[in-house]
Amino acid sequence: MSARVWIVDDDRSVRFVLAAALRQAGHVVDAFDRAAAVLDALDAQPPPDLLFTDVRMPGDDGLALLDKLKARAPQLPVIVMSAYTDVASTAGAFRGGAHEFLSKPFDLDDAVALVTRTLGRDPAPTADVAPTPAPDAPGLVGDAPAMRTLYRAIGRLAQAPLSVLITGETGTGKELVARALHRESPRARRPFVALNTAAIPAELLESELFGHEAGAFTGATRRHVGRFEQADGGTLFLDEIGDMPLALQTRLLRVLAEGEFFRVGGRELIRVDVRVVAATHQDLEALAADGRFRADLLHRLDVVRLRLPPLRERREDLGILAERFLAAAAAKFDAPPKRLSGDALARLHAHDWPGNVRELENLCWRLAALAPTERIDADDVDEALGVRAASAASQADPERWDDALGTWATAQLERGQSQLHARALERFERALIDAALAYTGGRRTEAAARLGLGRNTMGRKLRGDRAR
Ligand SMILES: Nc1ncnc2c1ncn2[C@@H]1O[C@H](COP(=O)(O)OP(=O)(O)OP(=O)(O)O)[C@@H](O)[C@H]1O
Numbered sequence: 001m002s003a004r005v006w007i008v009d010d011d012r013s014v015r016f017v018l019a020a021a022l023r024q025a026g027h028v029v030d031a032f033d034r035a036a037a038v039l040d041a042l043d044a045q046p047p048p049d050l051l052f053t054d055v056r057m058p059g060d061d062g063l064a065l066l067d068k069l070k071a072r073a074p075q076l077p078v079i080v081m082s083a084y085t086d087v088a089s090t091a092g093a094f095r096g097g098a099h100e101f102l103s104k105p106f107d108l109d110d111a112v113a114l115v116t117r118t119l120g121r122d123p124a125p126t127a128d129v130a131p132t133p134a135p136d137a138p139g140l141v142g143d144a145p146a147m148r149t150l151y152r153a154i155g156r157l158a159q160a161p162l163s164v165l166i167t168g169e170t171g172t173g174k175e176l177v178a179r180a181l182h183r184e185s186p187r188a189r190r191p192f193v194a195l196n197t198a199a200i201p202a203e204l205l206e207s208e209l210f211g212h213e214a215g216a217f218t219g220a221t222r223r224h225v226g227r228f229e230q231a232d233g234g235t236l237f238l239d240e241i242g243d244m245p246l247a248l249q250t251r252l253l254r255v256l257a258e259g260e261f262f263r264v265g266g267r268e269l270i271r272v273d274v275r276v277v278a279a280t281h282q283d284l285e286a287l288a289a290d291g292r293f294r295a296d297l298l299h300r301l302d303v304v305r306l307r308l309p310p311l312r313e314r315r316e317d318l319g320i321l322a323e324r325f326l327a328a329a330a331a332k333f334d335a336p337p338k339r340l341s342g343d344a345l346a347r348l349h350a351h352d353w354p355g356n357v358r359e360l361e362n363l364c365w366r367l368a369a370l371a372p373t374e375r376i377d378a379d380d381v382d383e384a385l386g387v388r389a390a391s392a393a394s395q396a397d398p399e400r401w402d403d404a405l406g407t408w409a410t411a412q413l414e415r416g417q418s419q420l421h422a423r424a425l426e427r428f429e430r431a432l433i434d435a436a437l438a439y440t441g442g443r444r445t446e447a448a449a450r451l452g453l454g455r456n457t458m459g460r461k462l463r464g465d466r467a468r
Pocket residue numbers: 138139140141142168169170171172173174175176177239281357358361
């Protein structure tokens with residue numbers, strides 16, 4: 001398949017390498033250094049089959065160009081490329097009708113594959129125009145590949161009125177993601193209402209969700225408007241959905257199917273338009289298999305699933321997250337922000353973070369309040385983490401790690417485990433990369449160089465790709 005592809009980027013090297021890769025794949029490519037040149041070309045010739053555009057360019061930026069292209073060539077699939085992958089950028093691109101969002105730097109193979117995929121498919125539906133999102137909501141921080149994937153998914157999903165199920169361990173940011181989905185959606189000006197199913201006694205949950213009339217039960221002295229009604233036109237975030245009692249699951253399923261319900265003890269039929277975003281740290285399939293969660297409710301909630309990575313799977317984000325939390329604490333205490341020493345950051349990398357981002361956030365607040373100087377040292381982190389200075393690991397001779405590996409392998413074999421080589425290799429590489437990232441303060445290029453790995457190879461390993 002050969003297609004006509006246009007590239008718009010003020011960066012000559014991007015134009016050059018992308019055009020070369022696409023030509024090699026058999027496409028006919030034209031490249032432009034600014035938006036105005038594309039619009040001129042459109043006056044003289046038919047639109048291409050596909051267009052790549054950068055976002056930040058002198059003159060019209062990529063999003064302004066996207067806007068103009070939607071008027072002049074509405075069917076043209078546009079792939080937006082940007083070095084800034086956050087929810088605001090991805091959502092802005094998808095809201096403007098982008099077909100896909102490509103984070104820079106990207107793999108050329110991925111870009112070529114994207115062209116094939118896009119042209120083999122029906123044109124993307126045009127997105128509804130959404131109101132300008134409300135500013136100032138606390139954003140998601142993190143640049144790890146898994147987070148970039150997540151931002152793209154949020155940006156795309158915010159535009160579609162689909163139910164979303166967010167899974168992830170406690171403290172991974174599920175509520176923040178739900179808020180971002182709302183903030184970037186056409187519902188942004190309507191309420192975002194959150195309800196933590198696990199935090200409310202089962203007997204109160206029904207009236208909390210659907211409201212009650214005065215006199216509906218003992219103690220119901222006046223009418224109560226439930227969360228569903230409060231969220232009308234907006235988004236209802238149901239956290240810890242796995243903890244919902246079965247009887248209420250049945251009722252929820254009916255309300256979701258019909259879009260209407262009675263308040264507890266009420267006769268008036270209430271109609272609402274609510275987008276439900278549910279979250280859980282539990283394995284809902286397992287609960288369903290056990291009969292503790294309704295499989296049909298799971299299917300209704302789980303139209304699209306977003307999985308949030310645990311913090312230990314994106315340790316490269318520890319530095320920026322900690323910096324963000326220390327800055328927030330400093331602003332609150334009206335003091336200059338404290339900084340982590342290299343050793344202190346290494347301690348963060350060595351920790352396993354069972355409480356994920358929330359645990360890191362709490363630790364940073366403790367450090368901001370308690371560390372005696374503006375520079376936070378490894379000892380301060382140990383103290384705040386409650387680690388004793390002489391841990392078992394530091395007593396062992398670090399040169400003898402291969403002995404420890406042998407002990408591990410024997411123990412695994414004795415337990416009948418298989419696939420040892422792949423598992424050990426993954427942990428071996430992970431340990432090296434984590435150590436190098438900690439040592440270089442998260443600077444990937446330097447970390448790769450210190451390890452003697454190519455930057456791309458390390459990027460692939462960080463993403464957990466098997467292919468080498
Ligand atoms: N990527 C992130 N960037 C910045 N802050 C984050 C991020 N992820 C989580 N946080 C912060 O960590 C804390 C926990 O996040 P959140 O409440 O969204 O997690 P959760 O997964 O919903 O937790 P739980 O399952 O316990 O309800 C919040 O204070 C949130 O602001």
